[in-house]
Amino acid sequence: MNRSPDEVKTVPLTPDVYAYLVAQAEPRTAVQQRLAERTRGLGAAAVMQVPHEQAVFLTLLARITAARRIIEVGTFTGSSTLALATGLAPGGRVLTCDVSKEWTDIAQEAWREAGVAERIELRLAPALDTLRSLPPDPVTDLVFLDADKTGYRAYWEELVPRVRPGGLLLADNTLYGGAAADPGAEGNALAVREFNAHVRADGRVESVLLPVADGLTLARKR
Secondary structure, three states: OOOOOOOOOOOOOOHHHHHHHHHOOOOOOHHHHHHHHHHHOOHHHHHHOOOHHHHHHHHHHHHHOOOOEEEEEOOOOOHHHHHHHHHOOOOOEEEEEEOOHHHHHHHHHHHHHHOOHHHEEEEEOOHHHHHHOOOOOOOEEEEEEOOOHHHHHHHHHHHHHHEEEEEEEEEEOOOHHHHHHOOOOOHHHHHHHHHHHHHHOOOOEEEEEEOOOOOEEEEEEO
């Protein structure tokens, strides 16, 4: 049978296939399990928590890059922060930005329970203010962007100069439920679509959009 080299090869994720996929990742720790359950108790907001396989991927990327300096924009209840802090090189730090004390109080409790709280600096303030207050030196090893979609491009412009050559930038939700692929996208989907175009046109990085969860852009600083 002749098959086109452009044929879609991504496997549709039925519930059974997805359960199998998750089972191939490192299992949740007891702390991660309790954090996931507590986050689910928040109701509709719980959709903002990164799925487990994505958290495992973040830990692996932090370890692969031997990251010592990580910036995260968008903490929520701290699952992704916990994953990043777990993968840090000895002496490393995660700076994470959010504006919700309610949600980050849950996060800090989990970080303490996991024994990584001393590796994490939480700043409760508008993320742009926090990023603009940082030294301009390109010393950051890894960035994870998972916050308000209309702010993505502004965050990106503050973050790219602060990432070292060879460092990584990740942006979450870059498929936005598939709506970012629609030329008629509006609202958050349009903001994500425009952000994706901006990243592809950015000569400072090389990038790929991966079909992980709701879409995960992975970029390397040239």
